[in-house]
Amino acid sequence: MYFSTTAAALLAIPGASAQLNQLAKAAGKLYFGSATDNGELTDAAYVAILEDANMFGQITPGNGQKWEYTEPSQGQFDYTSGDQIVDFAESNGQIVRCHTLAWYSQLPSWVGDGTWTVDTLTSVLNTHIANEVGHYKGQCRSWDVVNEALNEDGTYRENVFYTVIGESYIPLAFEATAAADPDAKLYYNDYNIEGTGAKQDGAVTIINLVKDAGAKIDGVGMQAHLIVGTIPTQSDLETSINSYLSAGVTEVAYTELDIRFSSLPPDDAGLQQQATDYGTVTQACLAVDACVGITIWDYTDKYSWIPGVFAGSGAALPWDENLSEKPAYSTISSVLAAAATGSASNATITTTLVTSTLITATSVPTSTSGS
Ligand SMILES: O[C@@H]1[C@@H](O)[C@H](O[C@@H]2CO[C@@H](O[C@@H]3CO[C@@H](O[C@@H]4CO[C@@H](O)[C@H](O)[C@H]4O)[C@H](O)[C@H]3O)[C@H](O)[C@H]2O)OC[C@H]1O
DSSP, rough: OOOOHHHHHHHHEEEEOHHHHHHHHHTTTTTEEEEOOOOGGGGGHHHHHTTTTTSSEEEEESTTHHHHOOSBBBBBOOOOOHHHHHHHHTTTOEEEEEEEEEEEESOOOOHHTOOHHHHHHHHHHHHHHHHHHHHHTTOOOOEEEEEOOBBSSSSSSOOHHHHHOOOOOOHHHHHHHHOOOOSSEEEEEESOOOSSHHHHHHHHHHHHHHHHHTTOOEEEEEEEEEEEOOOOOOOHHHHHHHHHHHHHHHEEEEEEEEEEEEESSOOHHHHHHHHHHHHHHHHHHHHHHEEEEEEESSSGGGGHHHHHHHTTTTOOSBBOOOOOHHHHHHHHHHHHHHHHEEEEEEEEEEHHHHHHHHHHHHHHHOOOOOO
């Protein structure tokens, strides 16, 4: 069946609007996603939006797969929190991005404060990764294998792994992850590597380090915890992406996007600037085929991590605390829709929209040929 309806036609349907993941896929991306956390899954109104795979095609557990939860005591593994979110995503047909394995933060004290030799900590890291990645084998489209290994000047961050093992903890973590789930896409993930500069150079160094060690690294995750009005230019965003691709990864993603206000509440002009900034990041991902998708770090200000960590800051997400869409939502949607109608092939749009419940619900006229 040939299905000639375009995203533009879909958007022209009175009362109908395509949702972010639908539009991202129609524009050639793999997904538009959101992080979530366990406590929020009892909020029915919140879940009603999160579980809609037309809105979010990908889910990241915000906390439940971190070491402090998954191996709180040495050799005692607990996947209760992570499983709840992975199961949620799978039951909704959403891709899972798994987060995270080797990270200096949210480590249990037995790791962070332990007395280690190179051999004992290497064994601890290998055992943790083998167990956790093995537990989720086949369920994670991608893993944030190493998170935040860099200082702002591009040098390696002092953390227990670096201090004891040295830089080789990074390729070691990638090797262990690949051994436990050969099909998962393996990412280096960090913040302040979205634009150009010393830290972005450091991320390139990490790609080379892993590859030179003979280990597999597939992607770079740019967290993108940004501040309204101060984000990198689209040109710098694209330059940064291309530097990672040139170094040898095959894909990149915006993995934790939020764009916060440093003082609250935002006024209308601020909300418009935030919308523009979200649009710029979306455009950058659309401009490079190898940018597979965008994940926002939860979708509503109601559950954003920002106010708890950056006092006085917030309102960082495209939905407000009442789960109403902000101007940022409209801009992301418009930018994706323009890409879907302007550059995607009919085949892409067909594949995406023909399976859409929206199409079914609104009885869009279709044309067929050859069948
Ligand atoms: O419940 C929360 C979780 O949501 C939270 O998840 C982590 C949030 O982001 C990632 O780590 C943070 C990234 O941002 C760093 O601060 C940056 C400092 O420089 C600024 O220029 C930049 O704008 C900031 O983003 C934080 O220091 C990092 O912790 C991490 O990948 C997520 O897992 O984790 C804490 C839980 O309580």
